[in-house]
Amino acid sequence: MTTKWLRFQLWGIVGILCGFGLVMIASTTGTMAGKGGGITYSYIFKQAAAMGIGLMIAIAVSAISVDRWRNGWLVTVAVVVTICALVAALGMGRSIKGATRWIDLGPVNLQPAELAKFAVVVAAAWHFGKADEKVRSYFHGVLLPLAGFAVIAGLIYLTRDLGSVLVLGMVLCAVLAYAGAPWLYFMTISLASAPALLYVTVFSEAYRRDRILAFLDPDKYDGPAAYHLRQSFIAIGSGGLFGVGLGESSTKLAFLPEKHTDFIYAVICEEFGMAGALSIAVAFLMLVVTGLLIAANTRDLHQRLLAIGATMILGIQGFWNMLVVTGAVPTKGLTLPFISYGGSSVVVCLALVGLLDAVARANVQEPLRGHTTSRIGAAIRTGRSLRWQTEGG
Numbered sequence: 001m002t003t004k005w006l007r008f009q010l011w012g013i014v015g016i017l018c019g020f021g022l023v024m025i026a027s028t029t030g031t032m033a034g035k036g037g038g039i040t041y042s043y044i045f046k047q048a049a050a051m052g053i054g055l056m057i058a059i060a061v062s063a064i065s066v067d068r069w070r071n072g073w074l075v076t077v078a079v080v081v082t083i084c085a086l087v088a089a090l091g092m093g094r095s096i097k098g099a100t101r102w103i104d105l106g107p108v109n110l111q112p113a114e115l116a117k118f119a120v121v122v123a124a125a126w127h128f129g130k131a132d133e134k135v136r137s138y139f140h141g142v143l144l145p146l147a148g149f150a151v152i153a154g155l156i157y158l159t160r161d162l163g164s165v166l167v168l169g170m171v172l173c174a175v176l177a178y179a180g181a182p183w184l185y186f187m188t189i190s191l192a193s194a195p196a197l198l199y200v201t202v203f204s205e206a207y208r209r210d211r212i213l214a215f216l217d218p219d220k221y222d223g224p225a226a227y228h229l230r231q232s233f234i235a236i237g238s239g240g241l242f243g244v245g246l247g248e249s250s251t252k253l254a255f256l257p258e259k260h261t262d263f264i265y266a267v268i269c270e271e272f273g274m275a276g277a278l279s280i281a282v283a284f285l286m287l288v289v290t291g292l293l294i295a296a297n298t299r300d301l302h303q304r305l306l307a308i309g310a311t312m313i314l315g316i317q318g319f320w321n322m323l324v325v326t327g328a329v330p331t332k333g334l335t336l337p338f339i340s341y342g343g344s345s346v347v348v349c350l351a352l353v354g355l356l357d358a359v360a361r362a363n364v365q366e367p368l369r370g371h372t373t374s375r376i377g378a379a380i381r382t383g384r385s386l387r388w389q390t391e392g393g
Contacts, residue, residue, distance in 0.1 A: 021339035028260040050343035058354030085112035086155035111344035121309035128179035129302030141181035163332035243273035288315040
């Protein structure tokens with residue numbers, strides 16, 4: 001398998017997910033015309049426009065030499081723009097359902113937390129790629145990354161978007177481990193601060209506490225979060241093996257909240273059944289495997305970190321959304337990449353795909369050597385192992 005084929009596979013999977021996303025948005029929003037009734041297509045048009053913008057950005061990101069992301073000024077611009085957008089959202093952002101996560105730009109709303117996902121990936125890859133062996137020190141390997149992450153994560157948390165903070169935290173941990181940073185120090189700090197962070201981020205907010213209670217026993221607990229989860233279970237159970245058919249979901253009519261955004265996977269389960277739900281999970285698994293193979297096909301540490309970071313963002317968020325909908329983890333406001341309605345989300349997800357494609361393009365002449373499983377394993381080894389392979393091979 002060559003990187004040319006991996007690029008084709010990457011864009012093929014993403015194209016299928018985006019196309020299916022438009023179909024599901026049409027299914028879930030077609031009757032959301034308000035008091036006048038009838039059918040509305042505004043959600044489909046807006047999402048299609050966002051996908052078009054995202055595709056242009058992805059092509060631009062892919063066309064830029066991946067080595068450009070080694071330049072500190074470009075990474076600094078991405079981080080500064082993200083921080084400024086988050087501050088703007090806190091100062092003059094639009095509040096929806098108690099969360100101030102969006103900047104009103106007229107016909108569209110910008111969600112800065114989505115921009116942070118791209119910024120964290122390029123900043124982490126730049127820092128650990130530049131630090132080289134110094135990454136094993138406590139200062140360069142733990143304190144600096146945590147300090148930078150704390151600034152962005154703190155601003156996102158103030159917008160009441162804990163889900164994005166968790167995703168970014170898990171991605172940072174993955175990049176830290178791969179780059180060869182002293183993860184033992186990092187885990188010690190994390191475990192020591194966990195009780196305080198858990199109280200501040202979860203139990204200090206009533207609605208988050210309610211979500212934990214609903215997750216533990218949705219049938220016993222009577223609250224909005226439990227109702228949300230129960231309706232999701234009903235939708236999943238109604239779908240059976242092959243579903244009730246496209247557009248035939250009953251829970252989406254007036255029962256399931258956030259049916260076109262965070263809980264669109266529940267509608268997929270109802271309309272396409274377990275077969276459709278597993279097909280989406282397999283598609284995301286293939287996307288993750290493709291991203292790791294792209295990472296494994298380059299010997300450059302910085303490029304591998306870019307590919308791993310982008311892959312982890314898409315994979316973790318995708319599977320976390322599915323786990324939330326099926327009640328396996330507590331509810332968090334995270335979209336299903338490429339499928340859920342949301343312009344900022346789909347644009348940034350496509351930009352991350354462009355970043356993966358840029359890494360693949362940089363190594364387009366390199367055939368994948370060895371078995372698939374060994375190549376995937378190479379993509380998740382430590383930085384020391386990578387450098388040993390590079391010098392020895």
